[in-house]
Amino acid sequence: xxxxxxxxxxxxxxxxxxxxxxxxxxxxxxxxxxxxxxxxxxxxxxxxxxxxxxxxxxxxxxxxxxxxxxxxxxxxxxxxxxxxxxxxxxxxxxxxxxxxxxxxxxxxxxxxxxxxxxxxxxxxxxxxxxxxxxxxxxxxxxxxxxxxxxxxxxxxxxxxxxxxxxxxxxxxxxxxxxxxxxxxxxxxxxxxxxxxxxxxxxxxxxxxxxxxxxxxxxxxxxxxxxxxxxx
Amino acid sequence: xxxxxxxxxxxxxxxxxxxxxxxxxxxxxxxxxxxxxxxxxxxxxxxxxxxxxxxxxxxxxxxxxxxxxxxxxxxxxxxxxxxxxxxxxxxxxxxxxxxxxxxxxxxxxxxxxxxxxxxxxxxxxxxxxxxxxxxxxxxxxxxxxxxxxxxxxxxxxxxxxxxxxxxxxxxxxxxxxxxxxxxxxxxxxxxxxxxxxxxxxxxxxxxxxxxxxxxxxxxxxx
Numbered sequence: 001x002x003x004x005x006x007x008x009x010x011x012x013x014x015x016x017x018x019x020x021x022x023x024x025x026x027x028x029x030x031x032x033x034x035x036x037x038x039x040x041x042x043x044x045x046x047x048x049x050x051x052x053x054x055x056x057x058x059x060x061x062x063x064x065x066x067x068x069x070x071x072x073x074x075x076x077x078x079x080x081x082x083x084x085x086x087x088x089x090x091x092x093x094x095x096x097x098x099x100x101x102x103x104x105x106x107x108x109x110x111x112x113x114x115x116x117x118x119x120x121x122x123x124x125x126x127x128x129x130x131x132x133x134x135x136x137x138x139x140x141x142x143x144x145x146x147x148x149x150x151x152x153x154x155x156x157x158x159x160x161x162x163x164x165x166x167x168x169x170x171x172x173x174x175x176x177x178x179x180x181x182x183x184x185x186x187x188x189x190x191x192x193x194x195x196x197x198x199x200x201x202x203x204x205x206x207x208x209x210x211x212x213x214x215x216x217x218x219x220x221x222x223x224x225x226x227x228x229x230x231x
Numbered sequence: 232x233x234x235x236x237x238x239x240x241x242x243x244x245x246x247x248x249x250x251x252x253x254x255x256x257x258x259x260x261x262x263x264x265x266x267x268x269x270x271x272x273x274x275x276x277x278x279x280x281x282x283x284x285x286x287x288x289x290x291x292x293x294x295x296x297x298x299x300x301x302x303x304x305x306x307x308x309x310x311x312x313x314x315x316x317x318x319x320x321x322x323x324x325x326x327x328x329x330x331x332x333x334x335x336x337x338x339x340x341x342x343x344x345x346x347x348x349x350x351x352x353x354x355x356x357x358x359x360x361x362x363x364x365x366x367x368x369x370x371x372x373x374x375x376x377x378x379x380x381x382x383x384x385x386x387x388x389x390x391x392x393x394x395x396x397x398x399x400x401x402x403x404x405x406x407x408x409x410x411x412x413x414x415x416x417x418x419x420x421x422x423x424x425x426x427x428x429x430x431x432x433x434x435x436x437x438x439x440x441x442x443x444x445x446x447x448x449x450x451x452x453x
Contacts, residue, residue: 125277126316128303130330130379137304140329144320 004201010177011185012205018093018181019161022101023154026108030157031150034112035138056106060166067099067171095172096179098163103168108157112222115149117143152220159213163206183205233257233383233415237273237283237293242252246270246439249283252417256409258430259419260450265436267419274417275310276303287383304333309381309414313391315372317360323371324356330379346374349411350404366397370404377412384416390425398425405429423450 004012036042037049055063071078071089081087089095119142127137143150165183172179174188186202189195236249248264259267262425272278274285276292279300281283285293287308292301309330317326327343347353350370360368370386376384389405390398402425409416409429418429426433434444443449 120316122312122314122316123318126310126312127276127318127329127333128277129306129308129310130333130375131304131307132333133302133304133331136333140333141318211316 004205006200008185008198008202011182011202014093014096014177014179015162015181015183018096018100019158021094022097022104022161023158025097025107026101026157027150027154030105030108031112031143032154034109034116034153035142037109038113038116039142046218052109053099053106055103055167060103060164061170063102064099064167064170067095067102071095071098071171089172091175091179093171093172093178096168096181097161099167099171100164101157104131104157104160107160108153111149111153111156111217112146113148115152115215118149119145148220148223152217155213155217155220159217160212162209164215190217232288233271233274233417234284234286234300235274237270237280237285239269239273239278239281241266241269244439248436248441250434250441250444251317252415252432252434254415254431255418256418256430256432258426258433259417259436260421260423260426260430260433260446261436262421264438265421266439267421267436268387268444270436271387271417271419274383275308275385276301276306307334307380307382308383309379310368311372311376311384311386311389313361313388315365315368315392317363317368317371317375319360321360322356323352323358323360323363324362326371326375327356327378329375334379336380344376346377347407349407350374364397365393366400369393369401373408377408377414381414384412384414385419386416387419388421390420390422402428403440426450 033048033052037045071081072088073079073082073088073090078089081089087094089098109153123141123145124137127141132140164181164182165187168179168181169184169187174180174184180188180221182202186199189199189202233252235251237245238245244266244277246269248266248270258272261267269278273280273293280293280295282295283293284291284295289293291299292306294301318329321329327347331339343419347356350373352370352374355363355367355371362370363371373389392403406429418426421428427450430447433447433449435442435449
């Protein structure tokens with residue numbers, strides 16, 4: 001039924017790798033930031049909040065171009081990372097992962113923040129009176145109780161990452177086998193005569209992945225509610 | 232010995248209280264809104280006084296003039312809240328063990344056995360807090376606080392959320408605790424009958440100030 005060609009497989013596998021790496025690397029940062037936004041008052045909090053949401057409202061091509069300017073081979077951060085740590089983003093799959101991670105970040109942070117806010121601070125106080133310093137309160141009470149929110153954020157971030165197009169193609173272009181994800185492969189196929197069938201196959205694949213991610217997210221959200229009620 | 236002399240502005244309500252407690256159970260008595268919970272939160276380190284000092288056995292916990300404020304997790308003061316506050320994602324045994332783990336104390340099965348027997352919660356160890364009755368929850372909360380080996384135990388209306396029958400069921404455990412556990416307690420309540428049964432010393436609080444203190448007899452004069 002779905003007769004997927006090797007080139008298409010390459011794009012699917014690359015998409016999955018890019019989205020998984022983007023999600024796994026972004027999650028610790030997302031959790032830390034979500035905790036800060038949910039639990040701490042600090043100077044410039046609204047600016048940080050706005051910055052986190054920026055990739056959601058900026059045209060993706062702008063985000064991609066900004067990434068190229070900063071993380072490109074001659075960008076301030078890109079040049080430093082390449083010279084000192086040997087990490088290159090420009091025109092590599094790692095760059096695609098960076099672009100997807102940045103684009104998915106707002107979607108990742110939001111559910112985590114909401115679930116941390118939903119954790120009863122009275123439980124955190126109780127933990128403190130039992131001798132738990134703040135970091136242990138976080139790992140033994142706050143994080144376990146918001147775990148389902150973290151997982152649901154990861155699913156949403158992953159779904160965004162796997163569908164990302166504008167920022168990725170702007171930042172790392174559309175190189176088969178290196179930076180050509182499902183989205184950019186579909187884009188190329190639509191431009192090609194007789195590419196319709198292949199494009200449709202990839203469309204079906206992306207629909208399947210997106211629906212699976214949404215169902216997963218719903219399931220985790222339900223688990224979160226149950227957990228908070230102690231069942 | 233616990234010494235408290237603190238002031239705290241809470242909205243347009245000024246809490247200004249000073250007392251010393253020597254007895255085994257100091258009853259903090261007053262109507263709701265008298266500032267009892269805020270005072271206990273300050274002793275626990277959950278609330279910071281605007282001015283004043285709190286010390287226990289000569290160990291300063293708060294001294295605003297010197298900028299001293301020991302955080303709650305370093306005070307070794309147990310706290311039993313009115314609403315139990317058991318950790319919903321942990322079972323009863325894990326809840327009981329929490330304070331020991333956080334203080335990196337060695338496992339002490341004998342002590343755990345003593346406490347679970349004293350409170351009659353041995354048969355609940357594998358249950359989640361969501362599956363406990365109100366009275367059971369309060370007993371587990373009491374055990375959890377005791378097992379963190381506190382030097383002082385704060386009880387903020389631990390019977391407040393229970394109905395009449397349940398109260399009568401828990402009160403004997405508190406009396407046993409007073410007579411057997413040898414941990415000084417501060418017991419908060421607005422119920423004079425409870426106070427007469429439990430307290431060895433009374434501090435009377437009204438509208439944020441201590442109006443009288445002394446033996447259980449001061450209850451009669453109110």
